[in-house]
Amino acid sequence: MFSIVVLVLFFFSGACNAQSQACNGCTVVSQLDAIQSLQGTIDSDIDAIADDIFIMNSKLDRIGSEIEVALSEADAAQAGSIDLSAIDQSLFTISSKLDIPEPTLASITDECLCLLSPCQGCPITATDIGSTGTTIAQSGSYYLATYVNANTGSATAITIDADNVTLDMNNNTIRRSSDGNTIEITANHSNIVIKNGFIRNNTGGLRGILVKEGCSNITFEDMVVIGTGSTNDGVEFEQNCSDIIINECTFSRSGTHGLLFNDASGTACSRIIITESNFNENGGSGIKMNNCTNVSANWLALSLNAQHGVEANTVSNFSFTNCHVTENSGDGFYLNASTKGQLKDNVVQNNVGVSSTGIELVSTASVAIIANLSASNDTGLHADSNSLDNAVEDNIFIMNTTVNVDNDAANMYVGNFALNTNAATQNYTGAVTSFFNANTILTTGQTTAFAATPQHARWYNVSFSTT
Numbered sequence: 001m002f003s004i005v006v007l008v009l010f011f012f013s014g015a016c017n018a019q020s021q022a023c024n025g026c027t028v029v030s031q032l033d034a035i036q037s038l039q040g041t042i043d044s045d046i047d048a049i050a051d052d053i054f055i056m057n058s059k060l061d062r063i064g065s066e067i068e069v070a071l072s073e074a075d076a077a078q079a080g081s082i083d084l085s086a087i088d089q090s091l092f093t094i095s096s097k098l099d100i101p102e103p104t105l106a107s108i109t110d111e112c113l114c115l116l117s118p119c120q121g122c123p124i125t126a127t128d129i130g131s132t133g134t135t136i137a138q139s140g141s142y143y144l145a146t147y148v149n150a151n152t153g154s155a156t157a158i159t160i161d162a163d164n165v166t167l168d169m170n171n172n173t174i175r176r177s178s179d180g181n182t183i184e185i186t187a188n189h190s191n192i193v194i195k196n197g198f199i200r201n202n203t204g205g206l207r208g209i210l211v212k213e214g215c216s217n218i219t220f221e222d223m224v225v226i227g228t229g230s231t232n233d234g235v236e237f238e239q240n241c242s243d244i245i246i247n248e249c250t251f252s253r254s255g256t257h258g259l260l261f262n263d264a265s266g267t268a269c270s271r272i273i274i275t276e277s278n279f280n281e282n283g284g285s286g287i288k289m290n291n292c293t294n295v296s297a298n299w300l301a302l303s304l305n306a307q308h309g310v311e312a313n314t315v316s317n318f319s320f321t322n323c324h325v326t327e328n329s330g331d332g333f334y335l336n337a338s339t340k341g342q343l344k345d346n347v348v349q350n351n352v353g354v355s356s357t358g359i360e361l362v363s364t365a366s367v368a369i370i371a372n373l374s375a376s377n378d379t380g381l382h383a384d385s386n387s388l389d390n391a392v393e394d395n396i397f398i399m400n401t402t403v404n405v406d407n408d409a410a411n412m413y414v415g416n417f418a419l420n421t422n423a424a425t426q427n428y429t430g431a432v433t434s435f436f437n438a439n440t441i442l443t444t445g446q447t448t449a450f451a452a453t454p455q456h457a458r459w460y461n462v463s464f465s466t467t
Helices: 002-022 030-079 084-098 103-115
Strands: 122-124 134-136 140-144 148-150 158-160 165-176 183-185 190-200 209-211 216-226 235-237 242-247 250-252 259-261 269-275 278-280 287-290 292-298 301-303 310-313 316-321 324-326 333-336 339-344 347-349 357-362 365-370 373-375 379-383 391-393 396-398 403-407 412-414 417-419 426-429 435-437 440-443 458-460 463-466
Touching: 158 165, 183 190, 209 216, 216 235, 259 269, 287 292, 347 357, 357 373, 373 379, 379 396, 396 403, 403 417, 417 426, 426 440
Parallel strands: 122 140, 134 158, 140 165, 148 165, 158 183, 165 190, 183 209, 190 216, 209 235, 216 242, 216 250, 235 259, 242 269, 250 278, 259 287, 269 292, 278 301, 287 310, 292 316, 301 324, 310 333, 316 339, 324 347, 333 357, 339 365, 347 373, 357 379, 365 391, 373 396, 379 403, 391 412, 396 417, 403 426, 412 435, 417 440, 435 458, 440 463
Antiparallel strands: none
């Protein structure tokens, strides 16, 4: 019996130690202290149980003697009369002495099972951040325990300097007005998750979140970053970061760009997924990408940015789908020196800055522009003289102020619909070789469909109508 008890205690003790290892990144050691205290209790209880077993052995010896007496009395009963009630009382006494008390063991196992519940992570408080910031230097799960008004001077409020870290902001807010970044992931770390939080009014600071070069497997989920210093971005990735996921986030009202992928050394960021997120009212572009590859973005809203909705410089193998890009002062999509990409099923509308274009192609090649609506911009689409071999298919260009399509290079236009609604708007300008097939071009208040007929263009199945 003793060996079974010790085995059970050893199992639960080991399980408790495993739980302490699961939280080994915790800056607060309350769980470890609790486990150590419980271990002391277990040791004491084991000693007590050992004493109980010694006492039980003594009792069993006495019980053996009493059984011998009972047997003798039974033998006597055969020879004559005997008080059977006395034997019953003896047997009851023996039975009660065989019951082994277990409340101490049950208490130990209950406490261990409590400690084995899922780890909630290690709390970060306003006191931890203080005036100099705090650093997460070990792997583990952490959570922001409270609202934080961070006045850390030029120091970062929370620095992550370890791999395999999850920071759950627990729907709390870090607000700051001093210099410095709010959250920073130092260089060359991997498997970092930051989620469920707000970074607000960082008007005197630098970036809401900065990810230093060479980081990988970085996930931001349900994060809101609103307001940064006048010359800083909401969220910035330095060069050579990879495997990035941004899901259901809002990066707005930053001094410059909402989200920036920077390439100071010319090393690309790669494998980027951005979904169901908002980039609004930033002082620069909603998203600015420099030298990135393998980008997938869908269901984004980019509006009221002082520059472009999306600015892509030297980006390859990219896709933007089902995005609403509206009311930006620059272009909706600005693609510069980019290649092998796709714009599909986007709404690009009311980008009405000076010479704003719904979709602007500068030295860009081999991009498929499919089934987009480009409406009420200054220009619907513009391809400069160095933008070649792009496919423009099944799009709608309507009500753009100056021209629906301004094409200065050899590209392919298939199945598009273009409509101007006043005499000042042209449907198409350009006089270079392009391929046109099954487009519908309607013009209002003009005698011709085009401002300048593209003499070298190849025309197939094009419907013209002048009203």
